[in-house]
Amino acid sequence: MISTAEIFRTAEISLRRNKTRSMLTALGIIIGVAAVIAAFAVGQGANKSIDEQISSFGSNFIMVFPERSGAASQGNIRYLTYDDAMAIKNQVSGIDALAPMVDASVTLIYGNTNWSTTVIGSTSDYSYVQNRTILHGRDINESDVRQGTKVAVIGSTIVSKLFPYENPLGKQIRVNKIPFTVVGIFDTKGSSQMGSDQDDLVLVPLTTAQKRLVRWKGTAGRVRSIYIQGVSMEALGYIQNETEALLRERHKIKPKEADDFAVRNVTQMLEARRKTTTIMSMLLGSIAFISLVVGGIGIMNIMLVSVTERTREIGIRMAVGAKAGDIRKQFLIEAMVLSDIGGALGIILGIVAGYSLASFTEAPPIFTVPSILLAFVFSCLVGVGFGYYPAWKASLLNPIDALKYE
Amino acid sequence: MPLVDIKDIHKSFRLGEEDIEILHGVNLSVEKGEFVAMMGPSGSGKSTTMNILGCLDHPTSGTYVLEGKNVEDLDNDELAEIRNSTIGFVFQGFNLLQKTSALENVELPLLYAGLGGKERRERAVKALEEMGLSDRMDHDPSQLSGGQQQRVAIARGIVNRAPILMADEPTGNLDSKTSDEIMSLFCKLNDEDGITIILVTHEPDVAAYAKRILHFRDGVIMDDAINNNRRTVQ
Numbered sequence: 001m002i003s004t005a006e007i008f009r010t011a012e013i014s015l016r017r018n019k020t021r022s023m024l025t026a027l028g029i030i031i032g033v034a035a036v037i038a039a040f041a042v043g044q045g046a047n048k049s050i051d052e053q054i055s056s057f058g059s060n061f062i063m064v065f066p067e068r069s070g071a072a073s074q075g076n077i078r079y080l081t082y083d084d085a086m087a088i089k090n091q092v093s094g095i096d097a098l099a100p101m102v103d104a105s106v107t108l109i110y111g112n113t114n115w116s117t118t119v120i121g122s123t124s125d126y127s128y129v130q131n132r133t134i135l136h137g138r139d140i141n142e143s144d145v146r147q148g149t150k151v152a153v154i155g156s157t158i159v160s161k162l163f164p165y166e167n168p169l170g171k172q173i174r175v176n177k178i179p180f181t182v183v184g185i186f187d188t189k190g191s192s193q194m195g196s197d198q199d200d201l202v203l204v205p206l207t208t209a210q211k212r213l214v215r216w217k218g219t220a221g222r223v224r225s226i227y228i229q230g231v232s233m234e235a236l237g238y239i240q241n242e243t244e245a246l247l248r249e250r251h252k253i254k255p256k257e258a259d260d261f262a263v264r265n266v267t268q269m270l271e272a273r274r275k276t277t278t279i280m281s282m283l284l285g286s287i288a289f290i291s292l293v294v295g296g297i298g299i300m301n302i303m304l305v306s307v308t309e310r311t312r313e314i315g316i317r318m319a320v321g322a323k324a325g326d327i328r329k330q331f332l333i334e335a336m337v338l339s340d341i342g343g344a345l346g347i348i349l350g351i352v353a354g355y356s357l358a359s360f361t362e363a364p365p366i367f368t369v370p371s372i373l374l375a376f377v378f379s380c381l382v383g384v385g386f387g388y389y390p391a392w393k394a395s396l397l398n399p400i401d402a403l404k405y406e
Numbered sequence: 407m408p409l410v411d412i413k414d415i416h417k418s419f420r421l422g423e424e425d426i427e428i429l430h431g432v433n434l435s436v437e438k439g440e441f442v443a444m445m446g447p448s449g450s451g452k453s454t455t456m457n458i459l460g461c462l463d464h465p466t467s468g469t470y471v472l473e474g475k476n477v478e479d480l481d482n483d484e485l486a487e488i489r490n491s492t493i494g495f496v497f498q499g500f501n502l503l504q505k506t507s508a509l510e511n512v513e514l515p516l517l518y519a520g521l522g523g524k525e526r527r528e529r530a531v532k533a534l535e536e537m538g539l540s541d542r543m544d545h546d547p548s549q550l551s552g553g554q555q556q557r558v559a560i561a562r563g564i565v566n567r568a569p570i571l572m573a574d575e576p577t578g579n580l581d582s583k584t585s586d587e588i589m590s591l592f593c594k595l596n597d598e599d600g601i602t603i604i605l606v607t608h609e610p611d612v613a614a615y616a617k618r619i620l621h622f623r624d625g626v627i628m629d630d631a632i633n634n635n636r637r638t639v640q
Contacts (some may be wrong), residue, residue, distance in 0.1 A: 002518050010517075017505045152579045316501050319462060320562065321490020321518040399489070400462040403501065 002326055004333075006012035007198050011333040017323075025302040026342035028295030029379050033346025034353050035288035036375040041354035041365035043281020049363035050274045060096070060233055060241060060267050061129070064088075064247070065225035067262040078251045078260050082206070087250060088228070092242040094235035096127040100206060100223040104213045108202065109174040110162040116159065119175055121209020127153075127186075129227045137169045137184035148207040154185035155199035173214045177211050180204060236265050292375070295342070296382030303335050303390035314394050315402030324395040331394050335387020336380065343379035347372055407474055408435040409570065410459060410601055415468035417454050424625040428454050429465070430625040433475040438569065440605045441596045443613035443633075446622030452606050453574055455622070456462075459604060460493050461485045491517050494563025498575035508534060508558045509543040515566040533561040537591065553584035560591060564601065568622045571595065573605045577612050589615045590639040611637075 015022045054061075066080050086099035101122040108115045119128070124141050127134065134153065146150055152173065159168055168182045180202075189198040204213070206223070216222055228243070230236045240263050247261050307314070314327055350372075355366035417429040429451045436442055444452040457463040458470065461477065470477040473492065480488070489495075494515075502511045512530040521529075534543055537557040547555050556576060563571050573592070577585035593615055595601045607613050614637040621629035 001519055006517055013506075259411050312501070316503060317514070317518070318486065319460075319489055319501070320515040321486050321566075323482070323486040323518075324488075326518060398463070400457050402626055403462070403497070 002322075003244035004329065007326065007333055008330045008337075010330055012335055014330075015334060015337060021302060021306075022338060025299055026122075026345070027337050028298035029292070029339050029342025029382065030290065030295075031350055032292030032295035032348040032382075033343050033375045033379045034350035036285065036352030036378075037289050037347060037367065037372055038353040039281060039284035039288045040371040040375075041350070041367045042357050042363075042369065043277065043284060044366040044371075045354075045358055046277040046281065046365040047274060048225075048366055050270055050277060051288065054267060054270045054274075057266050057270075058133070059131070060230040060236055061228060061265075062228040062236060062243070063225055063264045063266055064228065064243060065262055065264075066260060066269065068320045079222045080224075080226060080247075080261060082223055083228045084247060084250060085223060086321065088242060088246060091246055092239055094231050094239050095228055096231045097128050099123050099126040099129045099227045100225075101227060101229040102206065102209050102214050102222075102224045106176045106202070106213060108158065108162060109177075110171065113162050115158065115161045117200050117202060119204055119209060119213055121204050121206045121213065124205050126203060126227070129229045132189065133187045134184045135187040137182070139184055140203060141188070144205040145207050148211055149205060150178065150180045150208055150212075151183045151205065152180040153186060153203040154182055155186045155201045156188040156196055157200040158202060159185055171295040174248050175204070176213060180372045209347055215299040216349070233267065236268055240265050289378075292378060292382060295379075296339070299338055300385060300386035300389060301334055303331060303387055304393070306334075307331065307390045310394075311397065311402050311405035314397055315399055315405065318397070318399035319403060327397075332384065333386050334384045335391065338381025339379050339387070342383075343376045346379065347376060350375070408436070408471075409438045409440075409473060410434045410436040410604075411471040412455075412459065413469045415455070415458060415465045415470070417451075417458065417463075418466045428576075428625055431459075431468070432625070432627060434459075434620070434627065434630075436602060436604065437627065438602055439596070439600050441592070441617040442605065442620060443616035443618070444604065444620045444622060445608060445610070445613050446620075447608065450622035450623040452622040453618075456572055456574055456582075456604060456606050460486050460497065460508075461493060486518075490515055491566055492568055492570060494560075494566070494568040494571045495566075496556065496559050496563050496571065496573040496576045498578040500552075500559050500579075502555055502562075503560055504548065505546055507544050507546060508539060508550065508561075511547070511558055512561045512565050515562060519566055529565055530561070533565040534558070536564075537561045551584075552580050553587060556580065556588050557637060558582075560588070560595075564599075567586070568601075570602045570604065573603065575606055575608070577607065577609065582611070585609075585612060590638075593639050 082100055085098060089095060089098045089299065091179055099122045101120055103118055103120050106119045106292060108116065108117060123145050127139050139153060140151060152175065154168065162173060163171065168185065171182050172179045174180060179236060186199065207387060227238060230239050243263050244259065248259065251260055253259065351367060354367065358365040412432060412434050415429050415432040416427060418427045419427040426511060432451065432455050444456060446452045458465050472488065507531050512533055513526045516526040516529060531543065534540065537560055539561065540555055542550060542554055550558065577588055580588060589612060592603055592605070596603050605616060613619050614633065614635065616633055617636060619631055619633050622629050
């Protein structure tokens with residue numbers, strides 16, 4: 001009885017003898033596996049990036065900000081104000097939390113170290129709306145905002161830059177030369193998908209920031225934007241419409257004039273993008289799977305041609321003592337070796353293709369072991385599945401018929 | 407007990423709508439050590455008989471006893487084992503694996519016999535040396551002359567020590583000088599190693615080397631005689 005190892009060697013020799021044909025056959029599987037892996041990785045990467053954006057904005061998130069419009073360009077520039085924010089909070093239902101905010105670029109100084117960063121002035125709801133948690137100390141509270149106290153909550157990047165060896169709580173830092181007391185530290189959030197450091201921030205009470213850090217002329221109580229968190233996804237549309245109507249009324253915008261502000265339903269936008277991405281990656285994935293199956297059919301085709309072409313070889317092998325099972329094994333192993341090599345090369349090509357595709361989408365691809373294994377195992381199954389029929393056909397030949405085959 | 411014993415062998419082929427009977431009851435006994443030449447015109451049934459004797463083909467009816475075993479009772483795997491260890495084949499068209507060295511071709515029966523690589527190699531080298539091909543072992547069939555290719559095929563036929571060697575028109579593609587060389591190898595295998603040889607040919611010059619000559623005509627053996635004018639190797 002011939003050992004399976006010997007049949008492997010026989011299969012290998014016969015594949016080597018037909019290098020071009022073997023490579024072309026394997027190419028079908030290579031492309032199929034690569035396409036499956038790349039499609040999955042890019043799809044998962046895009047989904048993860050959107051998930052991260054959603055979680056970094058907080059859930060059910062609406063953003064209101066001023067926007068130059070036709071009306072505004074005629075000189076009636078209206079800004080959003082703290083009063084606008086309070087009006088929305090009090091008159092629009094379905095709002096879970098609301099945080100007006102301002103921001104400013106500042107230089108922080110502690111001891112001999114200084115650090116340039118962005119300071120955010122907001123209310124006690126800011127952390128909640130932005131999905132931030134306090135690791136040590138406390139958040140800013142309503143009385144801080146009411147009284148305009150000089151307190152600050154800092155992110156972990158600031159801690160490591162200014163307080164590498166100290167506990168920052170209770171220490172005074174200078175923000176644009178104005179002393180603030182550190183009362184709290186945010187939990188680390190890491191880099192955003194866009195690559196910006198979300199822990200490089202300082203939060204101070206809104207009123208303090210308006211008075212001391214932001215030097216805007218004109219409207220008192222002006223804010224950069226208003227963050228709103230709705231009670232549910234379903235409430236967002238309603239909140240958006242009501243907020244628009246209310247602000248138009250407050251800003252005295254005539255019916256035919258355009259808004260001087262914008263209300264963006266960020267969560268809905270992201271959810272919609274996620275749906276598109278999911279559909280796209282499913283579409284890509286199924287096309288990729290089809291190409292893998294087509295690759296398998298390619299293997300079957302070549303193996304069938306090969307069986308016909310090698311009928312005489314089969315006859316010779318049978319005449320010197322090969323059993324039907326030996327012939328079947330040889331052809332099956334040839335198909336398997338082809339599809340396994342194709343699968344392995346396909347993994348490499350898939351990873352390369354995933355990265356190059358992802359450079360267009362700006363979301364790094366995510367290669368998971370299950371998705372790679374799935375593609376590889378499937379390619380092996382394709383090899384066995386489509387290799388079996390030609391192998392079985394080859395084994396049925398009568399020795400003398402195979403020998404006489406011209 | 408004869409080595410090979412067939413009784414009343416019939417063989418039909420289906421050709422389009424009708425069955426055509428090629429063999430109409432062939433009877434033949436071959437003892438160990440014989441050298442039999444089967445002669446006859448094309449279509450007389452000599453090759454078909456040999457294919458049945460060689461377990462490459464099944465008879466439509468009749469009995470075949472090989473080394474005391476009833477061949478009809480054997481399944482395909484057992485027939486493969488017989489082709490592997492009991493019968494060696496030499497064909498008119500050599501039937502060597504292309505792009506495969508002479509050595510690997512000769513190793514093939516040993517591969518299917520399940521022998522390890524080292525023993526395979528040793529025995530194949532020995533068989534090729536016996537055929538005078540020591541310096542051609544790594545050559546592909548395409549790099550060998552017809553006579554050399556046929557000697558590789560003979561080496562493959564004897565390498566697994568099969569007691570019977572069957573040859574179907576082994577000199578059909580060779581010139582007369584090379585044919586004589588090949589035939590003298592058959593004689594040597596028969597005389598010195600006691601290998602039973604059954605040979606199909608339509609050339610009287612080739613058949614003249616055999617000890618016994620059969621004449622086929624229309625699917626039966628017409629004449630079966632000891633060759634009293636046996637050609638000897640010069």
